[in-house]
Amino acid sequence: MKDDYVTWTPLRRSNELAHRQERERARRIIRLGGTLGVVLGGVQTTVALIIATSAFPKLGNLEASFVGGVIALVFGIGGARAAAGLLTRTLARGDELQAVYEQRLEEDAARRAYETRLTSAFDMANGEPEVLDAARRALQVTLGAAPAEVLLADNSHAHLEPALVTVPEDQAPGCPVESPAECPAARRAQVQYFDDSEALDACPKLRDRPQGRCSAICVPVSVMGRTVGVIHTLVPPNQVVEPSRLEELRILSHQLGGRLGMLRVMAETELQALTDGLTGLFNRRAFQNKLRELRLAGVPISIAMSDLDHFKQLNDTYGHDAGDIALRTFARTVKAHLRDRDFACRYGGEEFAIAMPHTSLDDAVQMIETLRINLAGGLRTSGVPMFTSSFGVVEMDHGEMLEDALRRADVALFEAKHAGRDRIVAPRLDSHAAVPTIVSPNGTNEGDSDQEAAANL
Numbered sequence: 001m002k003d004d005y006v007t008w009t010p011l012r013r014s015n016e017l018a019h020r021q022e023r024e025r026a027r028r029i030i031r032l033g034g035t036l037g038v039v040l041g042g043v044q045t046t047v048a049l050i051i052a053t054s055a056f057p058k059l060g061n062l063e064a065s066f067v068g069g070v071i072a073l074v075f076g077i078g079g080a081r082a083a084a085g086l087l088t089r090t091l092a093r094g095d096e097l098q099a100v101y102e103q104r105l106e107e108d109a110a111r112r113a114y115e116t117r118l119t120s121a122f123d124m125a126n127g128e129p130e131v132l133d134a135a136r137r138a139l140q141v142t143l144g145a146a147p148a149e150v151l152l153a154d155n156s157h158a159h160l161e162p163a164l165v166t167v168p169e170d171q172a173p174g175c176p177v178e179s180p181a182e183c184p185a186a187r188r189a190q191v192q193y194f195d196d197s198e199a200l201d202a203c204p205k206l207r208d209r210p211q212g213r214c215s216a217i218c219v220p221v222s223v224m225g226r227t228v229g230v231i232h233t234l235v236p237p238n239q240v241v242e243p244s245r246l247e248e249l250r251i252l253s254h255q256l257g258g259r260l261g262m263l264r265v266m267a268e269t270e271l272q273a274l275t276d277g278l279t280g281l282f283n284r285r286a287f288q289n290k291l292r293e294l295r296l297a298g299v300p301i302s303i304a305m306s307d308l309d310h311f312k313q314l315n316d317t318y319g320h321d322a323g324d325i326a327l328r329t330f331a332r333t334v335k336a337h338l339r340d341r342d343f344a345c346r347y348g349g350e351e352f353a354i355a356m357p358h359t360s361l362d363d364a365v366q367m368i369e370t371l372r373i374n375l376a377g378g379l380r381t382s383g384v385p386m387f388t389s390s391f392g393v394v395e396m397d398h399g400e401m402l403e404d405a406l407r408r409a410d411v412a413l414f415e416a417k418h419a420g421r422d423r424i425v426a427p428r429l430d431s432h433a434a435v436p437t438i439v440s441p442n443g444t445n446e447g448d449s450d451q452e453a454a455a456n457l
Contacts, residue, residue: 110244111244111248111251114251115251115255118134118138118252118255121134121137121138122256122259125259127263128260128263131256131260132150132163132164135150135256138252139166140166142245142248142249143166143233145167146233147166147167147171147234148166148173148232149163149165149166149173149174149231149232149233150162150164150221150231151177151183151229151232152221152228153228153229157180157226157228158179159178159179160182160229160230174210176205177230180227182205183205183218183230184203184218186220186230188220189220189222191217191218191220191249191250192216193215193216193217193246194206194216194217194218195215195237195239196213196238197209197214197215197216197237198213198237203216211234214234214235214236215235215237215238215239215241216233216234216235217233217241217246219253220253221260222254222257223257223258223261224261229257231252231256273286274286276345278327278328278331278346279328279330280331280335281334281335281345282345282346283346284345284347284353286345287343287344287355288402290343291355291402294355295402299357300357300360301356301357301359301395302355302363302364302394302396303353303395303405303406304354304356304364304368304391304392304393304409305347305351305353305391305409305412305413306351306368306390306391306413307351307352308327308350308387309387309389309390309421309422310421311350311387314384314385314387318385322384323350325383326384326387329378329384330375330389331346331352332378333371333374333375333378334371336374336378337367337370341357341358342356342357343355353406353409354368361394361395361426361428364393364395369424372389372391372422372424376388388422389422390416390417390421390425391416392408392409392410392411392412392413392414392415392416392425392426393412393424393425393426394408394409394412394426394427411427412426
């Protein structure tokens with residue numbers, strides 16, 4: 001493993017400050033070169049005069065100056081060569097610094113352009129699937145044909161699952177890591193570069209890959225400071241990876257984590273606004289809004305209203321904790337019997353409502369009867385005393401107002417309570433006269449066979 005890449009972190013200084021520092025260094029070197037040249041010339045002249053007067057003490061001032069001038073000339077030629085060399089090196093260093101300065105300008109411009117394009121792509125993405133698609137395209141821009149994938153944690157944060165792959169499935173990197181705790185990049189919250197999968201200090205998950213011997217780059221993805229995934233890509237073994245590519249991967253992981261975090265917070269907030277905190281079902285307002293949308297679209301719907309029998313007595317006898325468990329158990333049983341198109345809500349207290357789009361009254365009654373019978377099975381494993389539930393089921397008439405349909409279902413529920421509880425009442429509309437169908441606890445249909453019993457409700 002290369003240490004330069006294990007803890008690789010891009011330069012974080014301000015660009016303008018760095019550029020000013022580079023220019024000031026060049027100026028100092030040039031000034032130093034000039035000063036040294038002047039000092040060297042003065043020193044050479046002084047040394048020449050001292051040598052002349054020491055070697056020829058009998059010479060007069062004029063002769064000594066002449067001899068000193070000759071010696072200074074000899075030294076001067078050497079000094080000129082030294083000064084020229086110093087100037088050449090100074091200019092070369094200045095050119096080198098200028099090249100570094102221009103290279104950093106180019107790298108900074110490229111980084112800013114990439115970051116701007118990526119931000120724009122994520123801003124235009126509507127929802128998590130489009131964000132992941134933008135991330136896939138960004139990986140292809142940065143890595144070209146190199147296979148890459150993004151692994152993200154599920155809601156429990158205990159398992160990592162592939163969220164996107166940049167190549168066909170049979171060419172995917174195929175990282176076998178199953179949880180963030182198993183991934184070195186996720187644990188260390190640092191970019192990890194493994195230059196050889198067979199090296200002693202390579203990640204164990206890289207060995208025995210179908211691709212054979214390889215190098216790998218792993219970049220952690222964090223949401224609000226918590227590592228929830230990793231960007232994983234493979235390259236040929238011992239391939240040198242440009243720092244600019246690593247910087248783009250770091251930018252991508254940072255922006256991807258931020259965007260996913262924002263979307264998930266928004267989704268959680270929206271879910272909290274739509275659901276009942278105790279049961280996880282829709283709340284009353286969300287349920288009614290969805291029903292109105294379906295009615296505006298002309299979708300036929302059957303509705304069931306339900307109420308837990310003797311719920312107050314259960315609360316008073318066993319406590320509110322037992323009552324909460326009873327509500328959650330009933331909600332869990334309802335959700336287990338709903339189809340994909342059905343939805344339910346906690347309508348208030350111990351009362352629930354179930355909507356069944358594209359369902360006739362007879363089919364709705366059959367569904368609710370199955371739910372009513374299976375409720376007892378759910379109670380045996382919930383740890384609460386046995387209880388039952390009554391139901392009122394209606395099929396919305398064409399053009400009927402939602403409030404009227406809900407009122408009819410509530411009336412049918414009231415009739416089920418008065419008929420003995422633990423049963424279903426399902427009124428049929430016949431020339432605007434309600435003729436109820438009653439399903440008793442033993443599963444018999446009392447309404448169709450006994451109109452008198454229906455009239456007595």
